Amino acid sequence: MTTIHNTQVQSNNRGTFARRNLWSGILFGLGFVAFLDETLFHQLLHWHKFYDKSTVAVGLISDGLFHAFSWFATVGGLFLVADLRRRDALWHKMWWGGKLLGAGAFQLYDGIIQHKVMRIHQIRYNVDILPYDLVWNISAAVMIMAGIGLIASAKRDKREGKGAFSNA
Numbered sequence: 001m002t003t004i005h006n007t008q009v010q011s012n013n014r015g016t017f018a019r020r021n022l023w024s025g026i027l028f029g030l031g032f033v034a035f036l037d038e039t040l041f042h043q044l045l046h047w048h049k050f051y052d053k054s055t056v057a058v059g060l061i062s063d064g065l066f067h068a069f070s071w072f073a074t075v076g077g078l079f080l081v082a083d084l085r086r087r088d089a090l091w092h093k094m095w096w097g098g099k100l101l102g103a104g105a106f107q108l109y110d111g112i113i114q115h116k117v118m119r120i121h122q123i124r125y126n127v128d129i130l131p132y133d134l135v136w137n138i139s140a141a142v143m144i145m146a147g148i149g150l151i152a153s154a155k156r157d158k159r160e161g162k163g164a165f166s167n168a
Helices: 006-016 018-044 056-086 092-117 130-159 163-167
Strands: none
Touching (some): 018 056, 018 130, 092 130
């Protein structure tokens, strides 16, 4: 009877569930950054609401819906992590790449589409907005690039057959 080593099983599981690792990270990253945005800028600092072009009541309702969305994405990503762990298929490097990609994609979408194109809110009002926009969008681009780099590295590890994808 042939015994398969745990690292071989883990390596096979990671390869089989690579997309699930990626999407779990994307969902978690997107939801987590949306949650941080909601908590820090909307609730604690009161810099803006999700929808600032109406009454305070409408702004609060929009914040509630945004908060629910962020938690659904975060919890959905964590359910996928639990499933991957159960299957011994959690691939940390791919997951972190997805997390950074999702976080950066949300932040860049927020900074460009919601702030500039749709103009439903700004990061902050009654200040010079340019430094805020630059920090917001550049940090989003850095997260996206780091995420893509980790995903590419994880795929390279898989192609090169590094043991259990270098346990990353």
